[in-house]
Amino acid sequence: MMTNARGIGMTSQRTRDRMVARLRERGIADEVVLAAMAAVPRHLFVEEALASRAYEDAALPIGYEQTISQPYTVARMLEALRGGRDLGRVLEVGTGCGYQAAVLAQIATEVYSIERIAPLLEKARVNLRGLRISNLRLAHGDGYKGLPEAAPFDAIVVAAATPQVPVALKEQLAVGGRLVLPLGTENQQLLQIDRTDSDFREVRLDAVRFVPMRMGKQ
Secondary structure, three states: OEOOOOOOOOOOHHHHHHHHHHHHHOOOOOHHHHHHHHHOOHHHHOOHHHHHHOOOOOOEEEEOOEEEOOHHHHHHHHHHHHOOOOEEEEEEEOOOOOHHHHHHHHHEEEEEEEEOOHHHHHHHHHHHHOOOEOOEEEEEOOHHHOOHHHOOEEEEEEOOEEOOOOHHHHHOEEEEEEEEEEEOOOOEEEEEEEEOOOOEEEEEEEEEOOOEOOOOOO
């Protein structure tokens, strides 16, 4: 968990509280997710020139043709991932700037986050350092392969759009676990996959827009 974000950066708790109020107005009802969003200073994860826009409900560029997702999308995905239950071990595919990983670390016992772009992963490490989050582990690797050495996971969330569901991610999901990812190329939808004792059950959620997920690592 994050030890203390008080006094870090240039924006106040009041600014984050206003962001959370907007999320509540848009239908996010999971108070655990909302509290996590209120706890993490989003402006620490964007470029200094964009810090004044950090709490707008907008995706912002973070370099390497990647973006930090809009707050509503982060909250919606994590609300679906939780489904009202406590989360144990979670895998995030696509660390990006580290923001969603920091939020996840507020609501899960253990978080593993994998990123394929080495310089972006290093940037995330720098962004996260001051928050001293003790239950988050970052890894450099191919998200399509997941993180088998840390599996199985109670939940997996993917922060880039895939044309098909990666088989490795389904295999690394624990029985009773849930996978949430954006599926598609032009027309993307959030897909929720639950693993039962005998099969996988899929539910399609909201229309979304994410950068495409690439194979390999760089």
